[in-house]
Amino acid sequence: MEPTRVLFVDDEHDLVSAVVERLEIRGFAAEGVTSGSEALERIESGSFDVVVADVKMPGLDGLQLARILGQRHPKIRIILLSGHGSSEDVEEGRRLGVVDYLQKPIDIETLVELLSRTTKGGL
């Protein structure tokens, strides 16, 4: 079976590199970028099953990214990370088809479980 392709987007480079490596250890085909626009470029040139993006980023933020992906790549599942999930954000995310929210700092096992469920089409 093909490994799940995950794109991790966060403006903190240290975070991105560590999460990507940990996902790879757990058998995911993970890549990381540090801004919304970079993520868009990367998605255009390759295909991903899931995008995990931080809500708060300079430039293109997580919600805007979700909105664009919703229009251009409706098949890609989106998981958002947030420092604090304000209810308005959650509401808007739901409308945009965001699968779930995770609160930072993330627990890797929770993320892995969520990714597995997501790609099995359960959610």
Next chain:
Amino acid sequence: MNDSVNDLVRRVSEPPDDEVRPHLSGSGYRHLRRSVVLATATVALVPLYIMTGVNLYQYRKVMRNEMIQPISRLTLNAKKSLEYFLEARRSALNFIVEDRTFSELCNRDELKRIMTNMNRSHSVGALVDLGLINSSGEQLCYAGPFELEGKNYSDQDWFFEVERHGTYTSDVFLGFRNLPHLVIATRRQVGERDFYILRATIDAEMLSEQLRTAGLLPGDDVFLINHRGILQSPSRRYGEVLTPISLPVPHYSPGVEVFELADEQGEDVVVAAAFIEDSPYVLIYLKKARDAMAHWSTLRNELLGFLAVSTALILGVILWGARQFVNNMREAARRRAALLHEVEYSNKLASIGRLAAGVAHEINNPLAIINEKAGLLEDLITLDKNFPNRDKFLGIVHSVLESVKRCRTITHRLLGFAKHMDLQNETIHLPSLLEEVLGFLGKEAEYRDLHIDLEAADDLPTIESDRGQLQQVFLNIINNAFAAVDDGGHIDIALASPQSGLVTVTIEDDGVGISKDHLERIFEPFFSTKKGAGTGLGLSITYGIVKKLGGEIHVKSEVGLGSQFTVILPVQRKG
């Protein structure tokens, strides 16, 4: 770090003490009440007292006049009748002395006849004897019951007076006969030098007779005195004829003088005095002021009674009114202070919320990096079976990750505290919800042998509210109760609906209790008594949630006896 954040937050968020207190203290309100009572009583009572005073004065004046009038009239009548009595006899003597010659008068039989004739007449009678006295004072001729012929009167007062004035009415005196009597005498001039006197004596008793017949009121004292203050008729008060009396002799006045004075016993008496013309007599009418003014004292007592009753009523109303007024003010001030306190508290929560969110968010990012880096380290060490000192490093990484977890708990709670709560509305059966909450804690209760009692009133309605939030509320409170009680302690949960539209949940424990100082601050964020073990946010969040749900939360506690939290929730959430 926790401590310094707590300090900072506390300094920023604590309101200055004086802002939440009412403006006036208890003694301030007492002072205000006193001032109100004093001012109102002055305004209401002073005019009343002045009016009563003026009324009393006026009434007294009127009543005194009314009392004086009859006394004055009676005294005047008596004066007239006495004057007539004396004048009639003087005139008769004058007529006789002018009409008859000396030789006619100097005849005992003739004198006796004249006296008999006079005594027959009511208007000139009542003579005891009649005598003729020459200019040497010798009684030449006498008609009467005593042997007085040849007596010499030249050294007696009345003789001088007659010699000087022509006609004279004497004081009452004893004279040769040693009986109280008075003399009326008239002189007939003979040539330049010589004269003779016709003298009649009248029993002093006749004067009293005149007073008795003058129609004076019974019970009053009426008598005559002479100008030297010696009784000329008997007095009830001062005794028999010729006794000197202590009453001062009034100054001469042609009419009747009425005045009041204190007698020798200190009792007030009303005195009417009238000088009897052409005589040495002064008529005195004496009445006790108490009797004279009996009506007055009744009226005065009625007026004073009315004043006392009015004063009591007015003071009662004023005291009651002032009390109401000050209580209302106090209540308003208290409500205002409570409202201020609540606004203050909400503001405090809001600003702390913002601060907390900022801090938490900033810390979350580096925390996430630490978490992932340490996690990666753990992954790598786990994968490499030959990693030197593998277990030791894994242990170190594990404790780093545990610490991150603790930090995360704190930042998530801070964020949860700040988060705008989006409330759901569901129909909730509170006893079931509480059982669910107790379910979370079941294991601990079992280990610690805690006795938990849940009792719900039969008529308890279901409520519309947010399930998750309510779970959080009760979890927090019950958690605190768990922390407060010793092993084997009791926690009683009672659900009731004391009035329609409201449901109360009372959670009571027999734990350590909360001191008074702590009780006031228990709902403040970051206030914790669990040294280092709590974030100090639990009850603050609970308070916030209950307020959001349209409810109230109250706490009562006594150190050593336990605490009681009461959550009041509306059956229908408003808004």
